[in-house]
Amino acid sequence: MAFAGRHVVLGVSGGIACYKSCTLARRLSEGGAVVDVVLTAAAAEFVRPLTFEALTGRPVLTSLWERDRALAHVGLAHAPDLVIVAPATANLLARAAMGLADDVLTALLLARTGEGEGKGGRAVLAAPAMNDAMYAHPATRANIQTLATRGWQFVGPEIGPLAEGPSERPGRMSEPETILAAAERLLLQRPPWQGKIVVVTAGPTREHLDPVRVVTNPSSARMGYALAEAAYARGADVVLISGPSDLPLPFGVTAHRVETTAEMQRAAQAVVKRAALLVMAAAPADYRPAKPAATKRPRTGDAALTIELEATPDILASLERPKECVVVGFALETGGDGLARAQAKLREKALDYIILNDALEPGAGFEVTTNRVTIIGKERQPVELPLLPKRDVAERILDAVEQSLT
Ligand SMILES: Cc1cc2nc3c(=O)[nH]c(=O)nc-3n(C[C@H](O)[C@H](O)[C@H](O)COP(=O)(O)O)c2cc1C
Numbered sequence: 001m002a003f004a005g006r007h008v009v010l011g012v013s014g015g016i017a018c019y020k021s022c023t024l025a026r027r028l029s030e031g032g033a034v035v036d037v038v039l040t041a042a043a044a045e046f047v048r049p050l051t052f053e054a055l056t057g058r059p060v061l062t063s064l065w066e067r068d069r070a071l072a073h074v075g076l077a078h079a080p081d082l083v084i085v086a087p088a089t090a091n092l093l094a095r096a097a098m099g100l101a102d103d104v105l106t107a108l109l110l111a112r113t114g115e116g117e118g119k120g121g122r123a124v125l126a127a128p129a130m131n132d133a134m135y136a137h138p139a140t141r142a143n144i145q146t147l148a149t150r151g152w153q154f155v156g157p158e159i160g161p162l163a164e165g166p167s168e169r170p171g172r173m174s175e176p177e178t179i180l181a182a183a184e185r186l187l188l189q190r191p192p193w194q195g196k197i198v199v200v201t202a203g204p205t206r207e208h209l210d211p212v213r214v215v216t217n218p219s220s221a222r223m224g225y226a227l228a229e230a231a232y233a234r235g236a237d238v239v240l241i242s243g244p245s246d247l248p249l250p251f252g253v254t255a256h257r258v259e260t261t262a263e264m265q266r267a268a269q270a271v272v273k274r275a276a277l278l279v280m281a282a283a284p285a286d287y288r289p290a291k292p293a294a295t296k297r298p299r300t301g302d303a304a305l306t307i308e309l310e311a312t313p314d315i316l317a318s319l320e321r322p323k324e325c326v327v328v329g330f331a332l333e334t335g336g337d338g339l340a341r342a343q344a345k346l347r348e349k350a351l352d353y354i355i356l357n358d359a360l361e362p363g364a365g366f367e368v369t370t371n372r373v374t375i376i377g378k379e380r381q382p383v384e385l386p387l388l389p390k391r392d393v394a395e396r397i398l399d400a401v402e403q404s405l406t
Contacts, residue, residue, distance in 0.1 A: 001395060002184040002233060003031030009076050010035055011085040011105045012052075013092035014042020016163040017129040017173035021086050022047060024176040025055045031180075036061070036076055038105045040092065064104045073104050077111035082186055085109070087129035087173045090140050096152075097143035113150055123186045125153045129173030131162060136170075155182040181229065181251035189235030192405040196276040198236040200228045201268060201315070203243035205261045207288030209307065210297045217283050218366045221245035223330075224281035226394040228253050231277070234398065239275075241267045243282055261285050261312035265319070272321050276405060279328045279397075280316060281355075283366070288312050316349045326404045328353040328397065334360045342376055352404055353377045355397060363387050375400045 008028050012021045028035045037052040038061045049060040061072055077083075085092065085105075092105070101107035112122055126147070134140055135157060144154065156174035161167065174182075202224020206214040221242055228240045229250040238253040241264055249255045256267045261284040272278055287309035297305075316329060329351045331342035335358060342356040356374040363370045372387040375397060385396055 001031070001392070002187045003028055003033035006033045006082065006187060007080040008033045008035050008183075009038060009080045009083045009108065010052075011038045011040075011083060011088075011092075011108070012043040012047070013040045013085065013087060013089040013105065014044075014046055015087040015089045015129045015173070016046065017087040017127075018043055018046035020173060020176055022051055022055060024084070024086055024179055025052055027176055027180055029056050034058070036080070038062075038073070038076065038108060040089075040103055040105050042089070042091075061104050064107060073108040074111050077108045081123075082183055083109070083112055083124045084127070084179065084183055085124065086127035086179055088126040090128075090130045090134045090137070090143075093126070093128060093140060093143045093147065097146040113152070122151070123153060124151070125155060125179070125183055125186055127155050127173050127179050128157045128171075130157070130171050131164065132169035132171040134171070153182070153186060155179050178251045181232070184233040185235065185252065188233045191235075192402065193231065193234035193236045196236045196405065197239065197271070197274045198228075198231040198277045198279065199239045199241065199268065199271050199275045200224050200231065200279045201241045201243075201264060201282035201284075202228065203245040203282055205243045205264055205282070205284040205312075206259050207261065207285045207312065208292045209289045210293040210295065212296050215285055215288060215309070216244075217285065219243070219283035220367050221247055221282075222369060222390050223371060223393070224279070225250055226390040227279050227281055227397065230391065230394040230398050231279075236277075239271045241271075241282070243284070261288070261315065265313045265315045268315060269319055272319055272325065275322070275325050277326045277328070277401060278319075278321060281330055282315075283330075283332065284315060285312055316351070324406070326352045326401060328355065328401060330354070331356045332359050332366075334358065339374065339376075339382065342374070346376055346378065351378070353397075353401060356382075373397075377404075 035056040044062050049062055052060045095106045096109050101110045158172045159168050159170045160172035162171050203221030204217045204219040206216045208214055225247050228238050232238045232252045240253045240255045258264045258267050264284055290308040290310040331345050331354050338356055342354050346354040354376045370387050371390050371393045373385055375383045
């Protein structure tokens with residue numbers, strides 16, 4: 001969504017991580033961006049320009065001296081919404097920090113940041129990738145520092161296996177999805193989200209019957225993670241309180257992993273005092289075994305087993321939240337008069353918005369990647385959304401909430 005109709009330059013310098021830049025180019029194009037790829041001579045040794053041309057459907061710049069494209073680098077310096085350099089080699093960072101313009105990519109970078117350094121709107125996002133010793137070198141550190149003070153933004157490098165071997169060391173280029181999340185934020189961040197703390201709860205909770213058995217539900221945490229990603233992209237400082245989930249944590253958020261409803265309640269209470277927005281997208285267990293066993297309960301023949309359950313803490317009811325904090329709850333219903341029940345919950349729990357979804361509707365609710373929700377605001381007409389990917393649902397929810405944030 002962030003990339004639709006945007007113009008992005010993808011600068012690629014010569015590191016082994018060039019192969020990941022092909023995926024990055026592809027994802028940007030799929031997202032609706034016009035992508036112009038600019039390669040250094042070393043990058044063209046790793047991946048031929050033809051690959052990027054096929055992926056983007058656009059000609060690729062590799063030299064300052066191309067016929068009919070003289071000064072293309074100057075045009076590409078000013079026009080795009082965003083310049084991404086991935087991978088950014090040690091050599092490229094050194095040349096850019098020194099202000100060299102000895103090939104088409106460095107000339108473009110110099111022209112882009114020559115005026116309005118450090119200001120928004122001329123953003124350069126770099127994803128360094130190199131051997132760990134090169135990354136640790138004081139020269140590289142100083143170059144990154146210099147570029148950062150000129151307004152360059154950095155994503156990574158991360159700790160992981162490098163090209164030379166399997167041991168985990170710093171210097172690995174961030175994955176394309178991570179670079180895209182950082183790029184999205186540069187394009188989308190805006191008031192009233194910037195600098196606001198947004199707390200999102202996500203996923204199921206688990207209540208133990210014994211050390212190896214739990215009472216839980218099939219929530220995948222996808223809706224909450226999508227909301228966390230969308231709020232981060234808008235510029236918020238996002239705290240994600242997540243129950244058990246196999247999903248990778250969204251880039252840029254501060255995550256607290258919890259298991260039980262009581263833990264989720266405590267984690268939410270610890271952060272909510274500073275929150276401008278609280279989104280309760282989790283599906284916490286409402287009941288837990290009253291007497292969890294310390295060791296595994298043995299099977300006792302074919303006799304039925306009755307387990308006493310007790311209520312878990314009601315997170316929304318028990319949270320001490322600041323008066324100005326906007327609160328969004330979720331109501332997961334299974335048919336019937338869901339709208340009336342959701343509206344009653346909105347009032348009883350003093351929420352600002354409630355998001356109604358039906359667990360039994362195909363494509364909605366738990367486990368799936370899509371959802372169909374109705375956004376119900378205090379003193380507002382309910383807004384029914386069509387079936388959408390959860391990230392799009394998240395955007396629509398945040399669009400609705402935005403007017404309540406001051
Ligand atoms: C196989 C191979 C892998 C390389 N990988 C990297 C790398 O990951 N990061 C880096 O900074 N340099 C790497 N280099 C060195 C750069 O290619 C070299 O410094 C080159 O001059 C970079 O040019 P450029 O910055 O203009 O693209 C690698 C070289 C080779 C031969």
